[in-house]
Every structure is written in structure tokens, then in C-alpha cells.
Amino acid sequence: MYRLKVILLTIAAAAAILLSAPRACAQEESYRFDIGAGLGMGGYMGDLNESNPFGRPGFTGDLAFRYRFDTRWALTTMLGYSALSGNSADLGAALPDNAEYKFKSSVIDLSERVEVNFFAFGIGETYKKLRRWSPYLAVGVGLAMASCEGSNHIAFTIPMAVGVKYKLRERINLGLEFSMTKAFGDRLDGDIADLYQVKSSFLKNTDWYSRLALSVSYEFGLRCPTCHYYD
Numbered sequence: 001m002y003r004l005k006v007i008l009l010t011i012a013a014a015a016a017i018l019l020s021a022p023r024a025c026a027q028e029e030s031y032r033f034d035i036g037a038g039l040g041m042g043g044y045m046g047d048l049n050e051s052n053p054f055g056r057p058g059f060t061g062d063l064a065f066r067y068r069f070d071t072r073w074a075l076t077t078m079l080g081y082s083a084l085s086g087n088s089a090d091l092g093a094a095l096p097d098n099a100e101y102k103f104k105s106s107v108i109d110l111s112e113r114v115e116v117n118f119f120a121f122g123i124g125e126t127y128k129k130l131r132r133w134s135p136y137l138a139v140g141v142g143l144a145m146a147s148c149e150g151s152n153h154i155a156f157t158i159p160m161a162v163g164v165k166y167k168l169r170e171r172i173n174l175g176l177e178f179s180m181t182k183a184f185g186d187r188l189d190g191d192i193a194d195l196y197q198v199k200s201s202f203l204k205n206t207d208w209y210s211r212l213a214l215s216v217s218y219e220f221g222l223r224c225p226t227c228h229y230y231d
Contacts, residue, residue: 030122031171034066034074036217038177046189046207048086048101053180053210058083060211068219071120071130075112076138078159082107082209084146086189103148103190107209109181111142111159123167133166144183148190155185155207175215183207 042060043053062080069075087102115138122130138161146153163177188207 030223031219032068032221032223034064034068034173034217034219036064036066036173036175036215038062038064038175038213038215040211040213042082042084042212043210044084044086044188044207045210046086046186048103048189053208054212056085056087058085060213062211062213062215064215064217066115066217071122071128072117074115074117076115076140078109078111078113078142080107080109080111080211082109082211084188084209105146105148105188105190107144107146107188109142109144109157109159111140111157111181113138113140113159113161117165121165121167123170133164135162135164137162138177138179142181144181144188146188146190148188151190153185153187153190155183155187157184158182171219173217173219175217177211177213177215179211181209181211183209 039059039061041054041057043049043055043057045051045053049055060080060082062078064076064078066074066076083104083106085102085104115136117134117136119131119134120129121134122128123132124130138159140159142157142159144155144157146155159179159181161177161179163175163179165173165175168174184206186206188209
């Protein structure tokens with residue numbers, strides 16, 4: 001009986017020591033996924049605007065779902081909307097027969113992008129040299145549909161973006177992004193084409209649209225939390 005009491009007391013003491021031992025835990029858990037939304041202004045470059053991406057700014061918004069491979073690389077699916085407009089009066093040049101053109105269109109696009117952070121993005125885990133902010137670059141492929149004056153046009157796209165993100169809290173991120181998207185088509189502005197009646201190559205005679213947006217996102221899907229003990 002005496003031996004049993006000693007054994008039980010020894011086990012209890014060992015458990016108390018383990019439970020009270022200091023732990024060096026990572027301050028941030030690692031999450032696989034990120035979902036967010038952005039709002040800002042969009043612009044158009046094409047036949048009616050040759051140089052200023054925000055000559056006639058309009059509303060733009062997007063929803064994004066991101067798979068985070070690690071602290072630097074991510075794959076993002078993005079659904080966006082842009083209100084575009086243009087006017088030949090902005091060109092500062094006379095068109096054949098003194099013609100005048102203007103348009104308003106709505107563009108919905110779906111894209112898949114690869115993003116790379118300049119720094120390891122995160123908080124806590126100082127041994128990983130994480131930073132609470134990081135610039136990033138993104139490029140991808142997509143599909144856009146433009147609705148203008150009752151007609152719809154579809155084009156393949158290549159979105160390209162540069163931005164900066166900041167971790168407000170462990171799972172909440174803020175972002176500021178500027179993007180330019182090349183559309184492999186000349187109908188984002190409706191049926192306006194060849195204003196100067198000069199034919200050009202398909203690659204050159206295409207439209208672009210831009211975005212400048214603020215975003216907020218939330219991380220979820222715990223990856224693999226671990227703790228590290230020290231004596």
C-alpha cells in the first residue's frame with residue numbers, strides 16, 4: 001500500500017511539473033486559405049483612351065479566394081466587376097468625318113493568379129523571419145465578359161498586379177493593389193473599333209482595364225499547429 005502511494009505521488013508530481021513547464025509557442029497559427037473582398041476604382045484603355053488608365057474612373061469590386069502554399073506563394077481565384085467608360089473627346093484629336101464616340105460598359109471577369117510575396121508574410125515565429133507587411137506581384141489568366149449597349153462580348157485576359165499587404169491581426173489582412181489586365185479582344189468598349197480606319201495586328205488592337213483597390217481578407221483552415229518546449 002505504501003509503495004502504491006509513492007508511485008501515485010510520483011506520477012502526480014511529474015504531471016504537475018510537465019503542466020507547469022514553460023512553453024515557447026508560435027504566436028501565430030498557420031492557415032491554408034484566405035477569403036476576402038476589395039473595393040476601389042477602375043479604368044479603361046483602348047480606342048478612346050490611349051494613355052491614362054484612370055482618365056474616366058469608375059467603380060470596381062472583387063471577391064477573392066486564396067490558397068496559401070506557404071508564407072510567400074499563393075494561388076488566387078478572383079471574381080471581379082468593373083464599370084468602364086470612355087469618350088472620344090478625351091483623345092484631343094479629330095477623327096475621320098469629325099465622328100464622336102462614347103460608351104459605358106460593365107465587365108465581369110474570372111481569373112486565376114499566382115501571387116508571390118517579397119517577404120515571408122506573417123506575425124510571430126521570429127525564427128522564420130516573418131514580416132507583418134510585404135509587397136507582392138501577381139500574374140495569371142482569365143476570362144472577361146463585357147456588356148455594352150445591349151451587346152455582350154467575351155475575351156481571354158492576362159491580369160498583372162502589384163500590391164502591398166499588411167497583417168492587421170493574426171487572421172485579418174489589409175491590402176492595396178494596382179492591376180492592369182490585357183483583354184485579347186477589342187470589344188470592351190462595345191462595337192467601337194478602328195477609329196482612324198487604320199488596320200493593325202490583333203495583339204496591338206486590344207483593350208486594357210485597370211484597378212486600384214483596397215481589400216480585407218480573413219484566413220482560415222488551420223494547417224498544422226505545433227509548440228516547441230524549452231527547459
